[in-house]
Every structure is written in structure tokens, then in C-alpha cells.
Amino acid sequence: MAQKPFKDQNGGRLSKDPPDYLGTIAKATWRKIVPFLEGEGKVQRIDANLVEIYCTQYELYRNSYDHVKKHGEATAVYKSLQNASGEIIGKDFLAWKKNPMVQTNDAASKSLIKVGSELGLSPKSRSDLMQLIQPKQKDKKSLAEKLKEGAGDF
8 A cells, every 4th residue: 555645644734743753842842832733724744844843943942041051151261370390279260151052042042933933833923824814804994095085174
């Protein structure tokens, strides 16, 4: 028996169970957003890759944030001072070194916003999608038209 194309598997819907290769946080995220996306009718099976990206980026965001909380945004860099026999007798402060997880967190959050918007996971993107689905009625006049009509009353 021939296997159905990917887009037609599972009735064209996303699987409620996350892929095995996702991490723990990404799997939990999948379980939270897939029922919402399916309920809103905003996604199809072919969109599974976008949902995976969103879930993995959320896991990166959370892990990098936990790392920054534990180790700080930056660490002090010192130069050791030694005496003639090689013993360390002091340290001079050189600079602050940025924790690389800050950049990872920033990149993940930007990716979350972008992919989430494509999936309709922000208030603005949901509003935009609703306007596409339910366009404005043609018999309603714009504010400019109403002002133009009322200009003769002055």
C-alpha cells in the first residue's frame, strides 16, 4: 500500500504528539500550541516545520535565559599578577565579557516573534488574519468620506 504524501497524512492535520527528536520544553510547547492552532483552523499538516521551528526556538529561548539567570549577563575578566617565582599575588580587572547566551536568547526571541506571527500566535497577527477572512463591508464609509460629506454643513 502506497504511503500518502506528507501533507495528507493524519487527515491533513498536525499530530497531537510532538516529534520524538524535540527536546522536553519543545515537546511541551508543541502540546500547548497545536490544539490552539488546530482549533483556530490556522494550520495544516504541511505547516509542521514552522511549528517545530517555533517550539525549538522557544526551548532555546528558555534554556539561554536560565543560563543567563544562573551565570549573569557578563563576567569580569582579570589578569593575574605574578611574582618572580610565579606565584599569583594579585589580579587586575581588565574588562567585562558578555555571556554568549545573551545573544542566543536575543536571536531565539526574534525568531519566536517572527514565526509566531506567521502562525497567528500574536494579537496583531490574529487581527490581520481575521481581516483577511472577514473583509470590511463595502457599504461602510471611511472616516475621510464621512468628513467630506459633513464639510458642506459648516
